[in-house]
Amino acid sequence: MSADVDKVFKALAAPERRLLLDRLHADNGQTLGQLCQQMNMTRQAVTKHLKLLEEATLVATVWRGREKLHFLNPVPIHDIAERWIDKYERDRLRALAELKTKLEGENNG
Amino acid sequence: MSADVDKVFKALAAPERRLLLDRLHADNGQTLGQLCQQMNMTRQAVTKHLKLLEEATLVATVWRGREKLHFLNPVPIHDIAERWIDKYERDRLRALAELKTKLEGENNG
DNA sequence: ATAATATGCAACCTATTGGTTGCATGTAAA
DNA sequence: TTTACATGCAACCAATAGGTTGCATATTAT
Numbered sequence: 201m202s203a204d205v206d207k208v209f210k211a212l213a214a215p216e217r218r219l220l221l222d223r224l225h226a227d228n229g230q231t232l233g234q235l236c237q238q239m240n241m242t243r244q245a246v247t248k249h250l251k252l253l254e255e256a257t258l259v260a261t262v263w264r265g266r267e268k269l270h271f272l273n274p275v276p277i278h279d280i281a282e283r284w285i286d287k288y289e290r291d292r293l294r295a296l297a298e299l300k301t302k303l304e305g306e307n308n309g
Numbered sequence: 310m311s312a313d314v315d316k317v318f319k320a321l322a323a324p325e326r327r328l329l330l331d332r333l334h335a336d337n338g339q340t341l342g343q344l345c346q347q348m349n350m351t352r353q354a355v356t357k358h359l360k361l362l363e364e365a366t367l368v369a370t371v372w373r374g375r376e377k378l379h380f381l382n383p384v385p386i387h388d389i390a391e392r393w394i395d396k397y398e399r400d401r402l403r404a405l406a407e408l409k410t411k412l413e414g415e416n417n418g
Numbered sequence: 419a420t421a422a423t424a425t426g427c428a429a430c431c432t433a434t435t436g437g438t439t440g441c442a443t444g445t446a447a448a
Numbered sequence: 449t450t451t452a453c454a455t456g457c458a459a460c461c462a463a464t465a466g467g468t469t470g471c472a473t474a475t476t477a478t
Binding site: 325 | 466475
Binding site for chain 4: 232
């Protein structure tokens with residue numbers, strides 16, 4: 201199962217964390233040390249971001265000796281897409297049309 | 310065009326604001342007063358949430374006399390789905406399989 | 419005209435977030 | 449068996465978020 205939807209949304213709300221996800225998407229299974237590179241902050245700060253991603257189950261980790269490997273979990277993003285995004289996508293064109301007419305019709309400034 | 314992606318993600322990061330979107334999705338064009346009902350906070354607090362939604366272009370407003378009507382704009386959600394979510398959805402099954410084998414194979418606690 | 423309604427704006431308070439530094443611990447390499 | 453490396457943990461700090469109260473303003477109803 202996927203984590204609390206709110207935790208997922210909150211985890212995705214920071215560009216630093218989305219960047220970490222993007223980097224895992226490009227190269228899965230990286231260590232903390234690798235993920236720290238190119239991040240403009242201390243290792244400890246990166247750890248905190250990864251902790252939030254883990255608590256949202258967006259990232260899972262495995263120890264290999266003294267190194268911690270990080271893997272992307274695609275489930276929560278899929279769940280958000282299915283349960284939340286799709287609901288809005290269904291009436292997208294209708295809502296867009298309504299928006300247009302309302303803005304044109306009633307607004308004068 | 311859609312707003313800054315980061316503003317959209319941040320706007321979606323609070324359950325109160327997602328609830329407001331849901332309520333507009335169910336009944337578009339509501340006034341501030343209507344939207345305040347069932348929200349367990351002051352009108353001014355709701356206004357602040359709606360301001361963030363507006364700045365993310367998730368909501369557009371129209372004045373009708375002394376009332377302010379709020380309309381859903383489906384564009385930013387669509388953009389997030391297309392530009393961001395889909396990227397992860399493409400390799401979903403591959404990533405899931407990789408995750409499984411890594412967790413089973415290398416982790417012992 | 420006056421009163422009621424719908425909203426905006428600003429100051430303020432507290433909790434949370436996002437970063438830091440410093441130190442401890444377990445693993446690998448010399 | 450030291451030394452270096454990869455990471456964790458905790459205290460601390462500044463900035464931001466999320467709420468409040470109080471007051472101002474414009475529109476509608478009486």
